Amino acid sequence: MSKIVLEVEGLRTSFFTRKGIVKAVDGVSFFVREKETLGIVGESGCGKTVTGMSIMRLLPEPGGKIVGGRITLNGTSLLELSKREMRNIRGCMVSMILQDPMTSLNPVYTIGDQIAESVRMHQNLADEKMITNEVVSSLRLLQIPSPETLLKNYPFQLSGGMRQRVVGAIAMCCKPSLLIADEPTTALDATIQAQYIALFKDIQAKTDVAIIFIxxxxxxxxxxxxxxxxxxxxxxxxxxxxxxxxxxxxHPYTRALINSVPRLDRKDDRLYSIEGQPPSLMHLPPGCRFCERCSDSLEICSKEEPPEKNIGNNHTVSCWRVQ
Amino acid sequence: MADILLEGRNLTMLYPVRRGLFQGLIGMVRAVDNVSFSIERGKTLSLVGESGAGKTTTAKSVLLLERATSGSVYFEGKDIYQYNKDQLKREYRPRVQAVQQNPWSSMNPRMRVKDIVAEPLVVNAKQSKKENYDRVVELLDQVGLKAEHAEHFPHEFSGGQRQRIAVARALALNPSLVVLDEPVSALDVSIRAQIMNLLKDLQEAHNLSYLVIAHNLATVRYMSHGVAIMYLGQIVEYGDTEDLFENPLHPYTNALISASDLKLPEDRDQNEKEIILSGEMPSPLNPPTGCRFHTRCPEARPECSKIEPEMVTVGKHQVKCHKFV
Structure with missing residues (x-):
């Protein structure tokens, strides 16, 4: 077994608003190994992005706060670091790719400058030439054709797929051990999305990076x-x-989610649909959070929260139905 | 004989491209190039393709938001491009309605739901306020909302509910055809199924025809009776949904299917490798000669870059590829 890169234990993140406390992430634990990709899947508002932002310690301030839990990256406890220490880790040991490349790139700087910023910040390279070399090699890693000429381009000159590769190059240029990718393919077209995924599998094989895919x-x-x-x-x-x-x-929610996705390899007459909507994170129900929408809930479900059970093979479920 | 509601014949849409100080004409973008399709009454046709394929432009020419440069649209056998403004307003526009992709931007945030849904009635049907309100309540009921929702504002609703309001507005005038531009792609996975089921129920209840614009093939397979796969302004494969998915012919269709298939790597057969296309869609300002797909096609032959393939009929559907000529 390869070593564990990131371990998150009982992470709780809340937003303190005038209307009340929003418990966006409420006791989340997971780990990622080297060379492994962990997918975090869920609907909007389920806390997947906030989990990613908590690991990066990039929560909006004031308001967003990590109220409990531990995040350990390569043996360092991230929540105990000062802001300055965290800046040295962010972009170097752990980096993040966001959904829309047009908003994560700066429109008035060239591609080369934007990648070089991260290299300058984290690697003590004295010579401009060495910095350029680093930038070019990270563009090569992302399989960007003719990187030397692309350096001088601005984001608007590139297509959506290329832009997202540039964002990937910024994230990978300091060879992080963990990459958090937050819906990196959602804004891309189907065939470009397939290219991007194949590319990341290739990068992972070359660099051993652990990936959290939201x-x-x-x-x-x-x-x-x-x-x-x-x-x-x-x-x-x-x-x-x-x-x-x-x-x-x-879990009934996992089953429902998988069943409600239309399939290409068969003709469905009617899709399974989950009625209702997720509960408000400000007023959470006392029992299981899915209880209201669950098709086979028990009496206990609305009263007590189900504990997490391990049913073997590292398969864990929180549901009263599962024995 | 199939009952054809709407037919697009040889639609072509050109946009001039101007550049420089004097806005000199430097070329024409062929956004839609000689596209023909037909929609039967009570059935759904989907236009599928990546961004820039010309799906939305085709839909715009059907909705008459823009007139095609050449070609025409026939509605119940009549050429609507020959109609004058008055005829269009009376005979065509009320019968063809649209639902937009993003329910956050398709509604005026300062109007109440009752006014949003009643707007087509106010414009087109001359009736009393009371009659309008009764119709709004009836429509809200049809899309699964309650009468009291009529007094609320759009911001008080979730994405799925907003899309229901947009559907109610589109149905207000009892249209025959509804153009659905990516009706579920802005919604959450669990809500998508609700809206797709709703659209299917409404189609059955009112014998509606849909023209769906989509990029997700699985959604298309679930929703539609006919599919047109578009690439760079042209339809490359066109036919009955079941037939097309059971037996896809065009290499581009195959690549799209491979890209959106929900399959674990371990479940793929040895010879069933995932097809990953190289490169990106070329600029429509300067499309490749010959077959427009040949720059990315894994099966391209020498003639593909020279001669543009004709649309040929293979089995129950049509395809535009040299492999089948």
């Missing part, structure tokens, strides 16, 4: 991830290896 798309999960954590209303309700999740989903 998405709502099960197709991406099936292609890319080794293990999956399914989130609902701030909690991980089920986690297992990708093939277990697809073949033996245990």
């Amino acid at each position: 998405t709502h798309d099960f197709g991406v999960i099936a292609d890319m991830c080794h293990r999956v954590a399914v989130m609902y209303a701030g909690k991980i309700v089920e986690s297992a290896s990708t093939s277990e999740i697809f073949k033996k989903p245990q």
Whole structure:
């Protein structure tokens, strides 16, 4: 077994607003190994992005706060670091790719300058030439054609797929041990998305980087991830290896989510749909958070929160139905 | 004989490209190039393709938001491009409605739901306020909302509910055709199924025809009876949904299917490798000669870059590829 790069234990992140406390992430634990991709899947508002932002310690201030838990990256406890120490780690040991490349790139700087910024910040390279070399090699890693000429281009001159590769190059230029990718393929077209996923598999094989892939798309999960954590209303309700999740989903929410995705390889007459909507994170129900929308809930479900059970093979579920 | 509601014949849309101080004409973008399709009454046709393929432009020419440069649209056998403004307003526009992709931007945030849904009625049907309100309540009920929702503002609703409001507005005038531009792609996975089921139910109840614009093939397979796969302004494969998905012919269709298939790597057969296209869609300002797909096609032959393939009929559907000529 390769070593564990990131371990998150009981992470709780809340937003303190005038109307009340929003528990966006409420006791989430997981780990990622070297060379492994963990998928975090769930609907919008389930806390998957906030989990990523908590690891980066990039929560909006004031308001967003990590109120409990531990995050350990390569043996360093991230929550105990000062802001300055965290700046040295961010972009170097752990980096992040966001959904829309047009908003994460600066429109008035060239591609080369934007990648060089990260190299200058984290690697003590005296010579401009060495910096350029680093930048070019990270563009090569992302398989960008003719990187030397692309350096002088501005983001608007590139296509969506190329831009997202540049964002990938910024993230990978300091050879991080953990990469958090937050819906990196959602803004891309289907065939470009397939290219991007194949590219990241290739990069992972070359650099051993651990990846956390945040998405709502099960197709991406099936292609890319080794293990999956399914989130609902701030909690991980089920986690297992990708093939277990697809073949033996245990939690009713996981099952419903998989069933409600239309399939290409068969004709459905009617899609399974989950009625209702996720609960408000400000007023969470006392029992299981999925209880209201669950088709086979028990009496206990609305009263007590189900504990997390390990049913073997590192497959964990939080549901009263699972014995 | 199939009952054809709407037919697009040889639609072509050109946009001039101007540049420089004097805005000199430097070329024409062929956004849609000689596209023909037909939609039967009570059935769904989907236009599928990546961004820049010309799906939305085709839909615009059907909605008459823009007139095609050449070609025409026939509605119930009549050429609507020959109609004058008055005829269009009376006979065509009320019967063809649209639902936009993003329910956050398709509604005026300062109007109440009752006014949003009633707007087509106010414009087109001359009736009393009371009659309008009754119709709004009836429509809200049809899309699964309650009468009291009529007094609320759009910001009070979730994405799925907003899309329901947009559907209610589109149905207000009892249209025959609804153009759905990516109706579910802005919604959450679990909500998508609700809206797709709703659209199917409404289609059955009102014998509606849909023209769906989509990029997700699985959604298309679930929703539609006919599919047109578009690439760089042209339809490259066109036919019955089941037939097309069971037996895809065009290399581009195959690549799209491979890209959106929900399959674990371990479940793929040895010879069933995932097809990953190289490169990106070329600029429509300067499309490749011959077959427009040949620059990315894994099966391209020498003639592909020289001669543009004709649309040929293979089995129950049509395809535009040299492999089948």
